[in-house]
Amino acid sequence: MNPTSPFDAERALSLARETLTIEADALLALRGQIDGAFVQAMQAMLDTRHRVIVMGMGKSGHVGRKIAATLASTGTPAFFVHPGEASHGDLGMVTPGDVVIAISNSGESDELNAILPPMRRLGITLVAMTGRPDSSLARHADFVLNTAVQKEACPLNLAPTASTIAQMAMGDALAVALLDARGFREHDFARSHPGGALGRKLLMHVRDLMRGGEQVPRVPADASFSATMREMTSKGLGATAVVDGDKVLGIFTDGDLRRMIETGADLRAMKAHQVMHPHPKLVRDDALAVEAADLMEQHRITSVLVVDAAGHLVGALNTNDLLRAKVI
Structure with missing residues (x-):
């Protein structure tokens, strides 16, 4: 050498x-x-x-x-x-x-x-x-x-x-x-690779990532506009569910607010059911987190409400939650 x-x-x-x-x-x-x-x-x-x-x-x-x-x-x-x-x-x-x-x-x-x-x-x-x-x-x-x-x-x-x-x-x-x-198959592979990207996609469910309990923004249908805005602000999700008990009637988002302001409507006199977007996109709590990500991407939304098998509101999820979990 x-x-x-x-x-x-x-x-x-x-x-x-x-x-x-x-x-x-x-x-x-x-x-x-x-x-x-x-x-x-x-x-x-x-x-x-x-x-x-x-x-x-x-x-x-x-x-x-x-x-x-x-x-x-x-x-x-x-x-x-x-x-x-x-x-x-x-x-x-x-x-x-x-x-x-x-x-x-x-x-x-x-x-x-x-x-x-x-x-x-x-x-x-x-x-x-x-x-x-x-x-x-x-x-x-x-x-x-x-x-x-x-x-x-x-x-x-x-x-x-x-x-x-x-x-x-x-x-x-x-x-x-x-x-x-x-x-x-893929699900078997995911079980032996829970820390990998595939494992996160195939094993992580919406319930594992969603915000639940008091973290879920919600107001009754007859809530005032100011009460609706306070709920959105305090929960920091950029949206709030409008509910009748635990049943979802609609959703009101930052995007809805901007669009209504552009119309010149007197929002202060309105109730939650008047400003909400009815029939919002919902995801089941037992769905895979990647399915929620696909739903949000498909409909170009950043937040989605989570319901259980009976249709009761149990949580909320946004893209930041998915990003933190590295699902997207």
């Missing part, structure tokens, strides 16, 4: 492009290596009432952690166990009936191969993900997923590059095929 060598920008660009070409070719070749063993391994993971354990050393271990995380988030209970730690007690995390995905490009990882016999005695199903179908790991396995690559993208053909891309892609292929076979 010579740190004083001048930087060659053209060579760097050439190597970068060649890396991507080699790795892309490796992925295309991988398509032809998926065979009946893939389906059998998949069936084992579908059939087990236990967990999928992913193992790997070094770079294969990093890939294994990602594969386990992807499986777990798409409906297949899975976690990663480090082979080195497994031989010092963590093998207790593996139980009879588990499916173990063991990842090693060479198939000769000492730490991994050392725990294969005791794992087999437990009665696990072993899936080998290796670049050498004739390796020690492959000989111990029930099913072999061939992730062999023609060469690494590393100019020295040493650093795991194309081989780890192939492992990652094979793991993704398993996860995608499994989620489809399980009938895993």
